[in-house]
Amino acid sequence: MPISSRDVRSAADRMGFGSGLVMVHGSLASFGRVRGGAPSVLGGLLEERGRTVMVPAFSWAFGVPRPRSLAPLARNGVDPGFRGPTGGVGRVFTPECGEVDRDMGAVAAALVGMPGAARGAHPLNSLAAAGPMGDALVSTQSLLDVYAPIRALAAHGGFILLMGVGLDSMTALHAAEELAGRRPFRRWANGPDGQAVTVAVGGCSRGFGAFAEILAGIEQRDRVGDSLWRAFSARDVLCLCAAAIRENPELTRCDRAGCTRCADAIAGGPV
Numbered sequence: 001m002p003i004s005s006r007d008v009r010s011a012a013d014r015m016g017f018g019s020g021l022v023m024v025h026g027s028l029a030s031f032g033r034v035r036g037g038a039p040s041v042l043g044g045l046l047e048e049r050g051r052t053v054m055v056p057a058f059s060w061a062f063g064v065p066r067p068r069s070l071a072p073l074a075r076n077g078v079d080p081g082f083r084g085p086t087g088g089v090g091r092v093f094t095p096e097c098g099e100v101d102r103d104m105g106a107v108a109a110a111l112v113g114m115p116g117a118a119r120g121a122h123p124l125n126s127l128a129a130a131g132p133m134g135d136a137l138v139s140t141q142s143l144l145d146v147y148a149p150i151r152a153l154a155a156h157g158g159f160i161l162l163m164g165v166g167l168d169s170m171t172a173l174h175a176a177e178e179l180a181g182r183r184p185f186r187r188w189a190n191g192p193d194g195q196a197v198t199v200a201v202g203g204c205s206r207g208f209g210a211f212a213e214i215l216a217g218i219e220q221r222d223r224v225g226d227s228l229w230r231a232f233s234a235r236d237v238l239c240l241c242a243a244a245i246r247e248n249p250e251l252t253r254c255d256r257a258g259c260t261r262c263a264d265a266i267a268g269g270p271v
């Protein structure tokens, strides 16, 4: 039996999201068959409950090299000599552009394309949201305060929902790294006038599975079709994970030998 919008709505109700705020990371493929595809999943999450749904709507494709006028930063998670990507050269991101990286998934792309959805003004790591609090959340995002909407979500008692994806997809864990005292990496993208601006971005998340034990006590689980849903209080995620990073910075290190981003983040980020 294919999953319907109603199945999604029931699961969201069972998890107690009510008319609150939820940051969603999801894989449409994880459900098996879904009648109506990504818009149907999104519809079930939003429904008529007055709920606000936020998603990561990253667009790394707008990245440009570090301007030659700026010296390279130490501990910035890039290998020496690499000035950065070129996909964004000659292009300007706007919150209305509708472009989102393919690996953000179909649900995030559907939300970005929804009439009335709001999107933060961050050219590489924007967050997008729909629902009554959507604009209020994402408008807190700025070039150098990339995770402000996640802290706002936590302050409003919001949830984080993983639909068939792992902790390595949970953007809030980068917010926890920042709360633990790490400075986010700096990258570049063109501003509205076409000149490169410096923006803060997250680092490597390949090692974030290590937070499973720390979060086990606050995790709710459910299943929708073949999709394993895992929900967490955003406030608890930020508190518990920031404390865990302070206590053991090595916790976030991934298993890739010589990962520059992990090494530099663990050392505290760029100087």
Ligand SMILES: [Zn+2]
Residues within 6 Å of the ligand: 204, 205, 206, 207, 253, 254, 255, 256, 259, 260, 261, 262
């Ligand atoms: Zn790494």
